[in-house]
Amino acid sequence: MSEAAPGRIVDAGELRRDVEETPEVCVVGSGAGGAVVAARLAERGKRVVVLEEGGHYPPEKMQMDEAWAFPALYQERGQRATADLAITVLQGRAVGGSTVVNWTTSFRTPPRVFRHWAEVSGISGLDERALEPHFQAVEERLHIGPWPLEAVNANNHVLWEGAGRLSWDREVIRRNVFGCQDLGYCGTGCPAGAKQSADQTFLADAVRDGARVYAHARVTRLEKAGKRIAAVVGQALDPSTLKPTGRKVVVRPKLVVLSGGAINTPALLLRSGYDPSGRVGKRTFLHPVVASAAVFPDKVEGYYGAPQSVSSHHFADRGKGRVGFFLEAAPLHPILVATSLGGFGVTHEDEMARLPYTNGLIALAIDGFLPEEEGGTVSIRSDGRVRLDYKIGREVWEALREGNKALARVQLAAGASMVYSFHEDPVVMRTEAEVALLDRAPWEPLRVGVFSAHAMGGCAMGRDPEKSVVDARLKLHWLDNTWVVDGSVFPTSLGVNPQETIFAIAHWASDHIASAAG
Amino acid sequence: MLRRSRYRRERILLPGESEGRRNFLRWGLAGTAILAVGGASWLFTRRTRPMSLGGPLLALSPVEATVVLALSERLLPPHGSFPRPLDVDLPRRVDAIVAMAPEATQAEIRQLVRLFDNALASFLLDGQFHTFTESTLEQQDARIAAWQASRHAIRRTGYKALKRLVYAGYYGAKETWAAIGYPGPPPFTSPERKVEPQPQKPPEPKRPPPRARPPEAAPAPRPVEEAPAPRSGMDLPAEGPP
Numbered sequence: 001m002s003e004a005a006p007g008r009i010v011d012a013g014e015l016r017r018d019v020e021e022t023p024e025v026c027v028v029g030s031g032a033g034g035a036v037v038a039a040r041l042a043e044r045g046k047r048v049v050v051l052e053e054g055g056h057y058p059p060e061k062m063q064m065d066e067a068w069a070f071p072a073l074y075q076e077r078g079q080r081a082t083a084d085l086a087i088t089v090l091q092g093r094a095v096g097g098s099t100v101v102n103w104t105t106s107f108r109t110p111p112r113v114f115r116h117w118a119e120v121s122g123i124s125g126l127d128e129r130a131l132e133p134h135f136q137a138v139e140e141r142l143h144i145g146p147w148p149l150e151a152v153n154a155n156n157h158v159l160w161e162g163a164g165r166l167s168w169d170r171e172v173i174r175r176n177v178f179g180c181q182d183l184g185y186c187g188t189g190c191p192a193g194a195k196q197s198a199d200q201t202f203l204a205d206a207v208r209d210g211a212r213v214y215a216h217a218r219v220t221r222l223e224k225a226g227k228r229i230a231a232v233v234g235q236a237l238d239p240s241t242l243k244p245t246g247r248k249v250v251v252r253p254k255l256v257v258l259s260g261g262a263i264n265t266p267a268l269l270l271r272s273g274y275d276p277s278g279r280v281g282k283r284t285f286l287h288p289v290v291a292s293a294a295v296f297p298d299k300v301e302g303y304y305g306a307p308q309s310v311s312s313h314h315f316a317d318r319g320k321g322r323v324g325f326f327l328e329a330a331p332l333h334p335i336l337v338a339t340s341l342g343g344f345g346v347t348h349e350d351e352m353a354r355l356p357y358t359n360g361l362i363a364l365a366i367d368g369f370l371p372e373e374e375g376g377t378v379s380i381r382s383d384g385r386v387r388l389d390y391k392i393g394r395e396v397w398e399a400l401r402e403g404n405k406a407l408a409r410v411q412l413a414a415g416a417s418m419v420y421s422f423h424e425d426p427v428v429m430r431t432e433a434e435v436a437l438l439d440r441a442p443w444e445p446l447r448v449g450v451f452s453a454h455a456m457g458g459c460a461m462g463r464d465p466e467k468s469v470v471d472a473r474l475k476l477h478w479l480d481n482t483w484v485v486d487g488s489v490f491p492t493s494l495g496v497n498p499q500e501t502i503f504a505i506a507h508w509a510s511d512h513i514a515s516a517a518g
Numbered sequence: 519m520l521r522r523s524r525y526r527r528e529r530i531l532l533p534g535e536s537e538g539r540r541n542f543l544r545w546g547l548a549g550t551a552i553l554a555v556g557g558a559s560w561l562f563t564r565r566t567r568p569m570s571l572g573g574p575l576l577a578l579s580p581v582e583a584t585v586v587l588a589l590s591e592r593l594l595p596p597h598g599s600f601p602r603p604l605d606v607d608l609p610r611r612v613d614a615i616v617a618m619a620p621e622a623t624q625a626e627i628r629q630l631v632r633l634f635d636n637a638l639a640s641f642l643l644d645g646q647f648h649t650f651t652e653s654t655l656e657q658q659d660a661r662i663a664a665w666q667a668s669r670h671a672i673r674r675t676g677y678k679a680l681k682r683l684v685y686a687g688y689y690g691a692k693e694t695w696a697a698i699g700y701p702g703p704p705p706f707t708s709p710e711r712k713v714e715p716q717p718q719k720p721p722e723p724k725r726p727p728p729r730a731r732p733p734e735a736a737p738a739p740r741p742v743e744e745a746p747a748p749r750s751g752m753d754l755p756a757e758g759p760p
Binding site for chain 2: 064065066067070071076077078079084085086088181183184185191192242303304333334335337338339344345346348349350352353355356381383385424425445446447
């Protein structure tokens with residue numbers, strides 16, 4: 001009774017009647033996790049249906065315009081944040097997930113993260129050795145390679161230069177691009193088709209091998225029957241209003257793979273009444289970010305060129321009892337900058353008027369590694385909306401403050417004439433000595449801008465079903481036919497941008513899922 | 519009283535309210551009480567008169583759009599070559615952004631706007647007897663600053679919500695870009711695309727000629743005239759309701 005032919009991307013918003021599918025595998029979400037599972041199972045001849053809440057935007061539809069991209073390509077139309085708005089959360093919502101809008105930064109998981117996970121979660125079998133062939137496979141498929149130093153844009157070069165003068169570790173980032181035009185608009189969707197995002201790579205492979213993808217199909221509920229998910233119930237969304245059209249997409253698969261990301265996957269489980277151990281939506285980690293702006297005598301034009309190409313992990317491990325952080329750059333387009341800067345009125349206008357001469361760097365706190373850290377919580381409001389809470393603990397605030405100081409020192413070392421923080425009452429620094437002013441600034445919610453582009457955790461893997469959500473093979477502890485394959489399975493954050501870890505873990509998990517599929 | 523009961527049903531639930539936490543809850547109830555008592559007291563005579571903003575609104579009421587305009591006049595005061603908020607039709611841009619949110623969120627934002635404007639709330643919190651719109655410029659700036667720096671996190675949340683809406687709406691308008699020296703997206707026409715890159719192709723990215731240099735090397739300035747119109751005339755909100 002379905003309307004679609006196999007092996008294609010269907011816009012569910014255009015369905016004229018309800019659809020029921022009975023594939024072997026249903027994948028919910030089409031980002032770095034779901035696209036890989038779909039491809040690897042379709043490759044083995046499994047019939048796969050993918051349900052994706054977002055729209056399908058091939059390169060020729062991309063606008064290089066934030067006012068278009070935030071509502072079109074981001075969760076909650078670009079307005080996702082913690083409930084108190086203290087942390088704004090950038091997360092993609094499209095066929096291809098966040099990989100459609102991320103800045104192409106590709107890191108393998110640091111080995112110390114696997115060691116920590118084994119220690120705290122009792123899981124075994126997931127480490128850099130086990131993942132080696134999977135890292136290789138995704139690096140090949142995503143064309144992950146180093147970005148040449150001579151192509152690093154001026155905005156990133158500030159970090160290269162400053163870290164170099166301070167003798168801090170620094171490196172050029174590897175990126176998943178092929179034929180990159182160096183435009184600088186990764187965050188609004190690559191118009192060149194150069195970004196090797198999930199939709200351009202693994203999902204395309206899945207479709208080639210017969211997978212059927214429904215875009216604008218929001219999964220609202222999982223129906224349980226005994227120890228199985230028997231049905232995945234989705235509603236079709238109108239492509240322009242994103243309101244339900246009234247048409248339903250119901251999938252009755254043998255196996256279910258949840259890949260909606262670290263906020264939407266826990267939310268779906270909670271909406272479906274699945275939380276046997278009370279751990280769903282707990283331990284959500286965000287890599288909380290502070291930013292620092294610097295004014296240079298010459299133009300930086302942080303809105304052009306590959307947005308993220310240099311990083312410093314010099315402070316990733318700050319010793320026992322401390323939260324580490326790492327340093328990167330962020331692209332400087334008008335809406336992102338204007339909604340992030342502190343202050344209002346003429347102060348804010350003056351900051352904006354210097355945009356072409358402004359450099360923007362970020363420090364990302366590596367949360368979740370201290371025993372006292374609980375991270376954030378995903379829950380469901382009474383009206384059904386998802387809710388994210390994250391109380392920034394003392395240790396994370398300390399890391400954000402020290403991270404901000406490190407950024408200011410980098411910018412001054414690289415020749416900035418002025419550096420200012422993202423406090424509502426911005427701290428202005430012109431000399432190295434003035435960096436200490438940041439010690440006296442208020443480090444409290446909504447007095448300084450805090451951001452996140454890396455949502456992780458919420459369905460943590462672990463051996464003990466009472467203390468975790470999925471097992472060491474990413475299967476839900478209490479169900480026989482359902483896996484979670486996305487960033488939500490991380491027991492902590494990563495300390496690096498997460499996309500390659502998610503791609504690789506999905507590649508690895510696909511083998512386990514395939515053997516269960518028979 | 520009719521009006522009172524009408525307001526009582528609408529509990530103030532700001533975007534940041536933590537439903538389970540007592541201090542936030544108390545604040546929420548206080549906000550409801552303010553809107554309710556405001557309806558019964560002489561301060562209720564102080565009301566914002568809706569401006570005619572030309573054309574229908576999608577989410578905000580005319581009064582709320584008038585408050586948003588007054589607020590944006592102070593978040594973006596006359597300065598240099600910055601266009602005035604009305605020049606870029608800002609109330610309607612903000613309205614379009616609000617209209618994209620789920621209905622419950624829309625209701626929260628609208629209540630926030632009304633509370634921000636409310637004379638009684640302003641009296642109780644900041645000792646000002648006026649609605650926001652009828653206050654002097656100095657009083658308006660003081661009220662924004664009071665929300666911005668409030669010791670109540672919930673008011674800072676309210677400030678942040680309003681600020682984000684106004685700045686996202688304003689800088690989404692291409693007419694504002696000249697004032698901040700943003701040339702817009704670079705020239706780009708769809709090149710010969712590798713439609714389906716194969717794994718066996720070399721993993722090294724094709725290197726473009728390096729455009730960027732370290733700041734001290736003075737990158738060539740990119741004149742504004744060089745900036746092309748974006749590839750589509752699609753404007754905010756591309757996906758918004760009609």
